[in-house]
Amino acid sequence: MARQQADCERLADLRSWHAVKVYEDNDVSAFKRNVVRDEFELMLKDLRAGFIDGIVAYDLDRLARQPRDLERLIEIFDERPRLEFATVTNDIDLGTPDGRTMARIMVAFASKSSHDASRRIRRKHWELAQQSKDSGGPAPYGWRKDDRSKVDPQAAKAIRAAQREILAGVRIGTIRTRWQEQGLGNPREGTRRMAHHHVEHILTNPRSVGYRTYHGEILYGDDGQPVMGDWEPINTVEEWEAVCEAIAESKYSYQCSVVNGGCGKVGRVGEPVDKHITRLVLEEKREKAAGSDAAEDQRWPGQQELEDVNADIRQLVEAEKAKQISVSTLLQLLPAKEKLRDELKLERSRFYKEQRQREAMGRTEDLTEEEFFDLPIERQQEIILHSLSAVIIHPAGRGKRIFDPDLIEPVWRE
Numbered sequence: 001m002a003r004q005q006a007d008c009e010r011l012a013d014l015r016s017w018h019a020v021k022v023y024e025d026n027d028v029s030a031f032k033r034n035v036v037r038d039e040f041e042l043m044l045k046d047l048r049a050g051f052i053d054g055i056v057a058y059d060l061d062r063l064a065r066q067p068r069d070l071e072r073l074i075e076i077f078d079e080r081p082r083l084e085f086a087t088v089t090n091d092i093d094l095g096t097p098d099g100r101t102m103a104r105i106m107v108a109f110a111s112k113s114s115h116d117a118s119r120r121i122r123r124k125h126w127e128l129a130q131q132s133k134d135s136g137g138p139a140p141y142g143w144r145k146d147d148r149s150k151v152d153p154q155a156a157k158a159i160r161a162a163q164r165e166i167l168a169g170v171r172i173g174t175i176r177t178r179w180q181e182q183g184l185g186n187p188r189e190g191t192r193r194m195a196h197h198h199v200e201h202i203l204t205n206p207r208s209v210g211y212r213t214y215h216g217e218i219l220y221g222d223d224g225q226p227v228m229g230d231w232e233p234i235n236t237v238e239e240w241e242a243v244c245e246a247i248a249e250s251k252y253s254y255q256c257s258v259v260n261g262g263c264g265k266v267g268r269v270g271e272p273v274d275k276h277i278t279r280l281v282l283e284e285k286r287e288k289a290a291g292s293d294a295a296e297d298q299r300w301p302g303q304q305e306l307e308d309v310n311a312d313i314r315q316l317v318e319a320e321k322a323k324q325i326s327v328s329t330l331l332q333l334l335p336a337k338e339k340l341r342d343e344l345k346l347e348r349s350r351f352y353k354e355q356r357q358r359e360a361m362g363r364t365e366d367l368t369e370e371e372f373f374d375l376p377i378e379r380q381q382e383i384i385l386h387s388l389s390a391v392i393i394h395p396a397g398r399g400k401r402i403f404d405p406d407l408i409e410p411v412w413r414e
Contacts, residue, residue, distance in 0.1 A: 172247070
């Protein structure tokens with residue numbers, strides 16, 4: 001990935017373009033339909049919003065392997081005709097009709113190639129699974145790199161320790177942070193942060209008790225028992241089941257509250273809702289930051305008015321001392337001026353308090369989703385509540401199980 005990024009940056013330099021952001025979905029398939037590529041989605045939104053003026057990709061099939069993703073990209077190029085596009089390995093221009101036709105043909109062939117390869121691989125893995133054989137490839141975390149059938153003592157020790165923490169109530173995010181710092185968990189080369197689901201998979205992997213899986217599901221034989229693999233286990237079945245149950249219980253959902261007068265029937269799994277709302281809030285903050293030219297340490301706009309009021313108060317007092325006005329006149333004019341002065345000073349205090357708080361909290365518009373969820377929960381709530389006053393979740397209707405972001409309605413603060 002580092003080499004591909006370097007090649008993309010070199011091409012941008014040759015065309016006198018300035019690379020401002022790298023969008024990189026590591027270990028996320030561009031072919032699978034049910035996979036959401038967070039960085040790809042963010043790139044499309046930044047492109048549509050005008051935060052970036054073009055794309056440089058290593059290869060077209062690294063960018064899109066599904067025709068629908070390519071069409072979404074072409075739609076944005078229709079809306080913004082001056083956008084730039086280039087790839088390292090192809091000479092495709094999405095800004096021209098010929099370039100778009102060629103891109104559509106290439107993506108269609110890439111999609112078919114991926115489908116054919118996927119079908120062959122699935123068949124091979126099914127045969128290996130039926131024979132209780134390992135499917136090859138890099139050793140999963142917990143087993144030795146030179147022999148996938150043998151347990152890695154140090155990695156197995158880290159897994160067992162983390163599993164005990166889960167049973168004691170420690171969050172996966174806490175374990176992930178520590179593993180990231182200690183270099184545990186086989187983090188992928190070139191990745192800056194270990195994914196939450198990666199740690200969860202390690203701790204709940206059926207392989208740790210010897211179970212053979214196919215497409216993520218435990219494979220059962222004709223006798224109704226799990227098919228056992230030919231490798232050493234890390235856990236007993238009882239230990240593994242306890243950890244899986246603890247992690248399952250820690251997952252949360254949002255439910256319409258009967259206590260507060262709701263129907264009690266509308267509910268959503270919490271994690272997709274949180275990720276969607278977080279993405280909306282961070283995008284809103286980026287848009288506001290991009291549209292604001294004000295400096296972070298700008299001066300309070302009412303400063304001159306306060307100085308004028310203070311000058312008026314001094315002049316009244318000095319006029320009374322010089323016998324230019326009577327005490328009675330001073331007492332009539334002074335209270336209104338002093339009240340205005342105090343109101344302006346309070347307004348100034350609030351202005352600078354909010355400014356210093358923003359500085360102390362950092363620039364939230366620069367946060368990625370992973371950085372956001374690494375923050376303490378109190379800080380996460382503060383960022384969200386600063387932008388939203390409520391979130392309305394609409395019913396999905398009968399039989400619908402796919403998460404639909406259009407049914408999630410944020411209520412923004414004025």
